[in-house]
Amino acid sequence: DAKTTQPNSMESNEEEPVHLPCNHSTISGTDYIHWYRQLPSQGPEYVIHGLTSNVNNRMASLAIAEDRKSSTLILHRATLRDAAVYYCIPQGAQKLVFGQGTRLTINP
């Protein structure tokens, strides 16, 4: 499993963009990069995933470095409901190996 490095915590203000970085320098060529988030006392939920190209969906955007050794999850306009722990997971098989993630705090 590829190792990941994420900031332990980040803070942002409501309605501002948030960029959550993740380093995964040992990622293999076939690993997808998944992002999940976990709100307090809940199970995780899927945010987005990508392989090589940048990806957008209704929740967020994922920017993947050209060498694939890092990626950035972008929340375009953070809301209070986006306060959660965000996990970046390079994955080559179906099972997910969660790291410590980044705890995102959103200030009103």
Add this chain to the structure above:
Amino acid sequence: GAVVSQHPSWVICKSGTSVKIECRSLDFQATTMFWYRQFPKQSLMLMATSNEGSKATYEQGVEKDKFLINHASLTLSTLTVTSAHPEDSSFYICSAVSGFDSYNEQFFGPGTRLTVL
């Protein structure tokens, strides 16, 4: 979106008893289900992978005789914590996936909080 439920949402039991937790995929057939455990202020730890009709695959360090997993159908997996002790108190979360590709999204249940007295 796909929904995964867990029952019960919380349970308190006495030391030495067994507790069964159910995980159901409500609107899709799950080819694979996963069981995780999460201690306070820690990340999720994968316990086992479960495929319908076959034996679960346990992660290293997880006692298969203590954590019994049954995956009887494409919509139901159960985790039984046998002879529970206080150190088994944790947040147990299941997830389900449809399909066998590594990019398939996993759908997580809301979790079951187990407290062993």
